[in-house]
Amino acid sequence: MRRRRGRKKTSVRRVNTLLDQFKYGPDQNRDQRRHRRADQSSNQPWQGRRTLSVVRDRELFEGLVTLDFDFLMSQPFAAGQRTLADLLPQSVVGRAMNGHGYFTDDYGTPLCFPDATFERILTVLEGADANLKAHQVRHRRGEMLRRFHDWVLQHIDDAELELDPDGNPVFGIDFLAGQKVNTREFLTGMVLAGFMDDWSYRENAMRHHKQTFSSMPFHMGGGDIVLVDAANFEMVGLGDTGATVFTDQQMRTLRDIGVICRNQHEKYAFPEYDQAYFRRQFGDGICDDMAIIYVGAKYGLSAMFGAFLMDAIDTYDKYLLDLTWGGFDTHLAGRIQKHFLDTEDEPLVWDDAIFDLIHFAAKGNDPPINLSSSHRRLIQIEKGSSVATVMNHRNFLLGEPLFDIKLGFARVPARSFYLVAAKRLKAAVMPVADPVYIQGKKR
Helix, strand or coil: CCCCCCHHHHHHHHHHHHHHHHHHCCCCCHHHHHHHHHHHHHHCCCCCCEECCCCCCHHHHHHHHHHHHHHHHCCCECECHHHHHHHHHHHHHHHHHHCCCCCECCCCCEEECCCCCHHHHHHHHCCCCHHHCHHHHHHHHHHHHHHHHHHHHHCCCCCEEECCHHHCCHHHEHHHCCCEEEHHHHHHHHHHHHHCCCHHHHHHHHHHCCECCCCCECCCCEEEEEEEEHHHHHHHCCCCCCCCCCCHHHHHHHHHCCCECCCCCCCEECCCEEEEEEEEECCCCECHHHHHHHHHHHHCHHHHHHHHHHHHHHHHCCCCCEECCCCHHHHHHHHHHHHHHHHHCCCCCCHHHHHHHHHHHECCCCCCCCCCCCHHHHCECCCCCCCCHHHHHHHHHHCCCECCCEECCCCEEHHHHHHHHHHHHHHCCCCCCCCCECCCCCC
């Protein structure tokens, strides 16, 4: 999908007009607004972030949501519009809460809406597209994951899989059309990625690997995603449960008072129940890009695609109607492991292999890296490239020429990232060829 020229400039003009109306009212003329802004920018320091309310600042919120979603939809991705329409509202939620993207004023001050939710974003967007009603989007995302789950388990003993069952690429990702993978390797990548975010595995990884590649103490953060009773969770007013550490005793108390769900065998559905992330330890987590590269280097490209798709499942799982205990990705990884335990008397992936992946991909290992691309970023075709970011990672492993792009939200230069990846692979005794970069955009 090609970038539409001039779309961003048009959106900038629209957001500035919207902000002018919000601050000064619609009756002041353009020159008055420009003069007022110029006075403020020259005489007032940067004001830091502004915390706004979806309810109180409804008109501004609706305008910014529309602009931000419109901008994201105009970017080039290795996926079609229908797929993106169900995926990208999730990105808008994070951008609204943190003041990213178009959620800034004309001075660059973040405009944060901490009460932004998936439902509130989609309530705005459904005005332009009736298919974007929140319950419909959650249903379609859930059905997509369920079909993939059933297809994987149905063909788990096949020697080879084609990643476009029924003629449609998995999760609507264009470059998977016609892609064949070795099933066992593919499943290995899925299991590894399915457990790498599990807090118990991270704790054990720190016990297993006590040092980084440069012999410094190995430490990382993490937490648990648990199911909560939505009404009770709201009532106790915990706020951002990822901003503070919860002890084992506090987690038990929350279960005892009915905030965190207890029965793993009961069915849970939104909106009566929801998912919440509870931090268990401060520290950096995992670089998903580094994890995908490690899996590909150690277990093959089929495994790399498996890890990449499990990361996609982890993304879509955040907003579904039917909720899965432990997360859909961990559940599917467990089902795959159980199949091999039942048929071969041993798991497909041993715990040590999961610990090694977590250790390698931790942001705080050496050299450190401040990056972790979301699924949206992994399938985006960044400026100066003609392939999705995850395919650039694939080309790095194959020793093929790379596009010198910016990666993730942190906009880390590709040259810096692949240098870190190469050093870590060398430390793990899996060296790769020195990267060669394409000069200019080639197709």
